Amino acid sequence: MTSTRRVLSAIALLTALSGVAACGPDDAEGAAGGSGGSASSSAPSATASGTADSGGAGKGGPADDVDGDGKGGDCGKPPTLPAGHTKVKVQLMRDAGGFEAAVATPHCTPNDWIYGAEKDAPTKHYVLPENVKAYLALAAGPGQWKQVDHEQLSLHIDRCLAEEIGAPTADYPKVEAPYGCFGNIFEITLNAKGDVETMKEIWSV
Numbered sequence: 001m002t003s004t005r006r007v008l009s010a011i012a013l014l015t016a017l018s019g020v021a022a023c024g025p026d027d028a029e030g031a032a033g034g035s036g037g038s039a040s041s042s043a044p045s046a047t048a049s050g051t052a053d054s055g056g057a058g059k060g061g062p063a064d065d066v067d068g069d070g071k072g073g074d075c076g077k078p079p080t081l082p083a084g085h086t087k088v089k090v091q092l093m094r095d096a097g098g099f100e101a102a103v104a105t106p107h108c109t110p111n112d113w114i115y116g117a118e119k120d121a122p123t124k125h126y127v128l129p130e131n132v133k134a135y136l137a138l139a140a141g142p143g144q145w146k147q148v149d150h151e152q153l154s155l156h157i158d159r160c161l162a163e164e165i166g167a168p169t170a171d172y173p174k175v176e177a178p179y180g181c182f183g184n185i186f187e188i189t190l191n192a193k194g195d196v197e198t199m200k201e202i203w204s205v
Contacts, residue, residue: 075108081187087202088126089117090184093161096154098127104185114204115185126188127195128154137203139180145200146178153199160184 081087088101102121106113134153135145148156160181162172175181182204191197 075113078106079113084189085187086189087115087185087187089115089121090157090161090186091117091123093154093157094125096128096150098125099157100125101186111205115202116183127193128199129195132196133198135198135200136179137182137201138178140178142203144203156201157184 087104089104090099090101092100094100100123102117102123104115104117106115128150130150132150132153134148134150136148136153136156138144138146156175156179159172159175161184163174163181164184180203182202185202185204187200187202188196189198
């Protein structure tokens with residue numbers, strides 16, 4: 001009789017222990033369809049994998065700054081521009097003859113350095129002469145541009161600004177291939193009068 005009681009007690013103890021193990025957090029996640037365990041903790045967060053609008057934030061804005069200081073971190077040293085070159089974010093196209101823009105600064109993101117303007121960055125008026133040398137980025141990828149004339153550049157900026165603030169309209173239809181909109185970031189140089197001499201759109205993801 002004593003041995004029978006011992007066997008029954010042992011069976012009851014094993015049953016109780018197995019019930020506790022089955023309710024562990026990893027098993028609960030697995031039952032719910034999650035990966036659980038170390039696989040769950042190694043998945044990239046939405047913040048790490050996403051990219052900002054910059055200043056885009058439309059793309060390349062301060063919201064993308066991984067370290068919160070715009071100084072780098074894993075990106076290394078911030079890029080430097082050649083003398084006389086400035087990167088700007090176009091905020092408003094007054095007319096074909098000029099635009100308002102804020103200076104764009106580099107911000108470290110999961111996609112390396114991306115340029116964007118601070119939210120409350122002051123803007124400056126730039127004169128856009130007819131003979132400006134303009135280059136639009138091709139949507140196919142970085143390092144590819146096509147030279148366009150003054151009218152094509154002005155229209156492109158207008159359409160990208162329209163896309164940035166809302167859905168395209170009949171007056172400002174969506175930009176089509178081979179071009180795209182990349183946060184309205186441009187690298188510019190000025191002539192002796194202070195007018196825009198060259199203007200090159202910066203491609204970004």
